[in-house]
Amino acid sequence: xxxxxxxxxxxxxxxxxxxxxxxxxxxxxxxxxxxxxxxxxxxxxxxxxxxxxxxxxxxxxxxxxxxxxxxxxxxxxxxxxxxxxxxxxxxxxxxxxxxxxxxxxxxxxxxxxxxxxxxxxxxxxxxxxxxxxxxxxxxxxxxxxxxxxxxxxxxxxxxxxxxxxxxxxxxxxxxxxxxxxxxxxxxxxxxxxxxxxxxxxxxxxxxxxxxxxxxxxxxxxxxxxxxxxxxxxxxxxxxxxxxxxxxxxxxxxxxxxxxxxxxxxxxxxxxxxxxxxxxxxxxxxxxxxxxxxxxxxxxxxxxxxxxxxxxxxxxxxxxxxxxxxxxxxxxxxxxxxxxxxxxxxxxxxxxxxxxxxxxxxxxxxxxxxxxxxxxxxxxxxxxxxxxxxxxxx
Numbered sequence: 397x398x399x400x401x402x403x404x405x406x407x408x409x410x411x412x413x414x415x416x417x418x419x420x421x422x423x424x425x426x427x428x429x430x431x432x433x434x435x436x437x438x439x440x441x442x443x444x445x446x447x448x449x450x451x452x453x454x455x456x457x458x459x460x461x462x463x464x465x466x467x468x469x470x471x472x473x474x475x476x477x478x479x480x481x482x483x484x485x486x487x488x489x490x491x492x493x494x495x496x497x498x499x500x501x502x503x504x505x506x507x508x509x510x511x512x513x514x515x516x517x518x519x520x521x522x523x524x525x526x527x528x529x530x531x532x533x534x535x536x537x538x539x540x541x542x543x544x545x546x547x548x549x550x551x552x553x554x555x556x557x558x559x560x561x562x563x564x565x566x567x568x569x570x571x572x573x574x575x576x577x578x579x580x581x582x583x584x585x586x587x588x589x590x591x592x593x594x595x596x597x598x599x600x601x602x603x604x605x606x607x608x609x610x611x612x613x614x615x616x617x618x619x620x621x622x623x624x625x626x627x628x629x630x631x632x633x634x635x636x637x638x639x640x641x642x643x644x645x646x647x648x649x650x651x652x653x654x655x656x657x658x659x660x661x662x663x664x665x666x667x668x669x670x671x672x673x674x675x676x677x678x679x680x681x682x683x684x685x686x687x688x689x690x691x692x693x694x695x696x697x698x699x700x701x702x703x704x705x706x707x708x709x710x711x712x713x714x715x716x717x718x719x720x721x722x723x724x725x726x727x728x729x730x731x732x733x734x735x736x737x738x739x740x741x742x743x744x745x746x747x748x749x750x751x752x753x754x755x756x757x758x759x760x761x762x763x764x765x766x767x768x769x770x771x772x773x774x775x776x777x778x779x780x781x782x783x784x785x786x787x788x789x
Contacts, residue, residue, distance in 0.1 A: 400517045401526060403578045404510050407467070408533030409540075410571045411507040412651070414474065414500075414564045416534075416541025418443070420643050421549075421557040422497065423626045423747065428556070429490040437623050437747025439481075439490075439497040444619070444740035446477075446501025447508070451736050454506045455729030463513045463580035470506020471572045473499050478564035485558040500564070505736065512728055513580050515716050524666070524713040525658030531709060534651030542644040546637070592722040595730060604718040606776045608731050610670055611711035612738035613765040617677050618704040619742035620762050621684070622646060624750040625697060631755075632688055642694050649701025657709045666710045671773050673706030677766040684759040696759075707769060 422443070427436035450473075458466035477499025484492035511527045518526035544563055551559025598604055622643075629639045661669050680700035683692055719727035749758045 400579055401514060401529060403574055404514050404517075404530050405533040406574050407507070407571055407578070408510045408530050409536035410567050410574070411504065411510070412534035412537035412647070413540045413544070414478075414537075414567045415504060416537040416643065416647050417545045417548075417560050417564060418497075418500065419622065420542045420545040420626065420640060421560050423623065424630070425485060425493065425557050426490070426747075427627070427630075429484070429488060429493055431490070434748055434751040435490075436627060436751075437743060439494045440623055441740060441743035441747070442494050442498040443501035443504070444736060444743045446498035447505040448501075448733065448736040448740045450502040450505035451508065451732035452729035454509065455725045455732065458509060459725030463509065463516065464575060464578050466509070467506055467513075467575050467578070468572060470503045471568050471575065472503075473506070474503035474568040474571070475565050477501075477503060478561045478568065482558050482561035482565070485555055485561065486552075496561075503568070505732070508732055508736070509728070511712055512716070513578075516580050523716060524661040524709075527712050527716075528654045528656075528658030528661075528709050530654075531657075531705070532651055532654035534647060534654070538644050538647035538651060541647065542640040546640050549636075592720070595726050598719060598723060598727050599730075601718050602776060602779050603714055604727070604731075606772050607711045607715035607718065608734050609772055610674075610707055610769050611715070611731065611735045613769045614673065614677075614704050614707035614711060615735050616738040616742045617762050617765045618650070618700055619739045620746050620749075620758065621680070621700055622697065623743045623746035624755070624758055625693065627747065627750055628755045628758075629690075629693060631750075634690055634693075638690050642690070642697050645694055646697035646701045649698040650704050651701075653702055653705045654709065657705055658713075660706075661710060661713055666714050667773050667777050669706050670710035670714070671770065673703045673708070673710065674766040674769040674773065676700070676703030676706065677769075678763060679703075681759050681763040681766075685756060688755065703766070 419440070422440040423437050426439045427433060430436050430438070454466060454470065457469070477496045479496070480499060481493055481496030484496055511530050514526040514530040515523045545560050548559035548563050549557055625642060626639050629642065657669065676699050680696040680703060683696040683699060686692060715727070715731050746758070749761065
């Protein structure tokens with residue numbers, strides 16, 4: 397278990413390094429290539445559309461061919477998509493850049509199942525900590541991704557940021573080699589004898605509904621603000637070095653707590669940790685609304701990162717408690733379909749909202765999803781308390 401878990405952490409680190417690198421530069425490349433500047437974040441949004449589109453088929457595919465082979469298919473999308481994006485920058489083709497971004501997103505859709513693979517290789521009592529540890533691989537990305545974006549910005553003479561996409565190709569090749577060493581056991585027959593519920597019945601489970609909703613809210617809130625941040629800082633006159641610093645610490649906030657989030661869930665309960673995550677996201681919006689200095693943006697992005705970690709790790713842990721082994725591919729696939737649909741919507745809205753409404757209005761809107769998550773979590777706690785009281789009676 398420890399060997400496979402460490403390899404999955406490394407795969408997550410390589411995946412998130414690529415994603416943080418792309419997240420730092422994609423909006424700026426889109427702005428340079430797009431004829432209509434309101435479409436600057438469209439390539440980044442299409443990356444999430446690709447992720448959203450592939451999540452459910454990817455889960456079903458892994459149910460048939462296994463985790464390792466499924467992850468290898470995903471890495472091939474990354475290598476091909478980043479190669480296309482690099483070529484698009486060289487040819488100044490916005491359309492080709494959009495296509496390459498979408499293919500990279502398909503790769504990320506496969507890679508998001510690293511956290512569920514961690515649950516597969518762990519015992520039930522260690523599951524939340526295993527999920528958290530795999531997510532901690534993203535802490536490498538906090539430092540490597542934005543710094544690689546800055547370092548490779550002028551790596552190819554005359555083609556800003558093209559070197560960054562060549563770097564993503566290299567990281568994909570490294571991930572492919574690491575995955576050859578991963579051994580995620582195929583599910584045994586144990587647990588498959590139970591009746592397999594249709595997806596419509598799984599969706600009626602209150603815990604599943606809240607887990608899926610809160611996972612989507614965590615990603616929507618984070619993506620809405622993070623995608624617009626490089627554009628906002630550019631418009632506010634902040635230097636690119638400050639943008640790199642802000643994104644770097646945002647990713648530290650996202651993945652740094654993963655070293656102890658699983659322990660917090662075990663000690664205080666999954667719903668309390670999710671609630672704290674929603675409150676931190678609300679705090680991030682308040683900080684951004686209070687000023688436009690680099691310090692405000694830095695603190696807000698850090699807080700929203702920590703809030704994302706608590707809410708999303710908790711939602712992932714909660715969703716694993718709601719289905720049987722036979723139901724896993726469809727339950728996990730639908731969960732990630734909803735979660736990453738919300739990311740795609742956030743990324744599509746982000747650039748347009750920033751362009752037409754401005755940074756302040758965007759942050760006012762982002763307060764609503766964490767408020768909704770708070771209501772859902774309180775409702776589930778009340779529902780479980782009523783069920784427990786009824787069973788005692």
